[in-house]
Amino acid sequence: MTGRYYEEFEEGETIEHDKRRTISESDNQRFCDMTMNQQPLHLDSEFAADTEFGERLVNGLYTLSLAVGLTIPDTSDGTIVANLSYDDVEHPHPVFHGDTIRARSTVIEKRETSDGERGVVTMHVETFNGDDALVCEFHRTILSLKRPNE
Numbered sequence: 001m002t003g004r005y006y007e008e009f010e011e012g013e014t015i016e017h018d019k020r021r022t023i024s025e026s027d028n029q030r031f032c033d034m035t036m037n038q039q040p041l042h043l044d045s046e047f048a049a050d051t052e053f054g055e056r057l058v059n060g061l062y063t064l065s066l067a068v069g070l071t072i073p074d075t076s077d078g079t080i081v082a083n084l085s086y087d088d089v090e091h092p093h094p095v096f097h098g099d100t101i102r103a104r105s106t107v108i109e110k111r112e113t114s115d116g117e118r119g120v121v122t123m124h125v126e127t128f129n130g131d132d133a134l135v136c137e138f139h140r141t142i143l144s145l146k147r148p149n150e
Contacts, residue, residue, distance in 0.1 A: 003072070003079035005147040006110065008120030014106045015123075016109040018069045021056050022100040033060040058095040063136045068128040070103040071140070081118055081143040099129045108139070112146075119144050 032042050040047035041057055050054040064086070095101065105123040112119050123142050127136040 003075055003077035004144070005079050006112070006144040007147050008028060009107050009110050009119075009121050009144070011107050011110055014104055015071075015074050016031065017047045017070050017074050017103045017105065019073065020100050021070065021093060021127045023062075023066070023097060024051070025056075025097045028056070028058045028097060031059050031065075035059075035061065037061070051095060053094055053096075055096060058093045058097065060095075060136070063091065063095050063101070064089060064138065067103045067125055067136050068102070068103065068140065069137075070127075071099065071105050071123070071125055075105060075121075075123065076142050076144065079145045080138055084120065084141040084143055085139070087139040087141070089136070091136050093129070093135045095129060099135075101127055101129055101135060103127045105140070112142070112148050118146055 028042060030040065037059060037082050039059070041051060042059050043056065045056055048054070067111060103125055105125050108118055108124050109122040119142060120142040122139055125138055125140050126134060
């Protein structure tokens with residue numbers, strides 16, 4: 001377990017996540033297949049060549065999912081009760097095959113649950129490509145365990 005208990009999160013704290021992932025064509029293809037998303041902008045190189053992007057784009061939901069995955073070891077691995085929401089999702093810059101993405105999380109709010117046994121933590125997650133362009137950002141709210149009494 002590498003995640004943090006509720007008490008270990010500090011409002012205003014920024015967590016730079018060390019894990020990175022280079023997105024392959026195969027990653028994008030498999031994600032589109034699993035989610036039954038056959039959008040030609042993600043899968044058809046001839047179609048995508050005639051768009052403003054000039055090439056296929058990585059599925060934005062894959063980018064979002066990968067961004068969450070990159071944050072888990074430093075935030076909620078083994079200490080989460082549930083993911084409560086993903087809000088205000090934006091994709092300000094496209095992601096292409098071969099891009100390497102990284103993430104950082106900033107704790108924007110935390111509060112104990114009404115029973116005082118757990119805590120709700122909201123983080124603003126930003127995801128960047130290798131050129132440091134912001135490719136995805138969102139708020140992730142989790143229900144976190146409090147540190148067990150020892």
